Amino acid sequence: MELGNISKPTYGPGLEAPGSSTPGLVTMAHGFLRLVQPNPLPIELINFGQSQNGFSQEDIHELLLYELGFLICAAIGVLFIILMPLVGCCFCCCRC
Numbered sequence: 001m002e003l004g005n006i007s008k009p010t011y012g013p014g015l016e017a018p019g020s021s022t023p024g025l026v027t028m029a030h031g032f033l034r035l036v037q038p039n040p041l042p043i044e045l046i047n048f049g050q051s052q053n054g055f056s057q058e059d060i061h062e063l064l065l066y067e068l069g070f071l072i073c074a075a076i077g078v079l080f081i082i083l084m085p086l087v088g089c090c091f092c093c094c095r096c
Helices: 023-036 057-066 069-094
Strands: none
Touching: 023 069, 057 069
């Protein structure tokens, strides 16, 4: 096994995006995710097992602000699931 030059290593190209047969769909999905969740996860708020007192109100508020995009998408989805059959039933039964 050859290690090469350890004092001056040569590096290859960086990570590449995986090849896909649908690059337009991949671009659209990544664009949506960047739109919904533009900020990185606040790691400092998550302390795994370091304290037993739980989250403070400020921490919960900041985590909810972090997840705001996903919460809005979930609310729109629930409204769509509830309202679409209701409106369809009204159009079908009432024939206004």
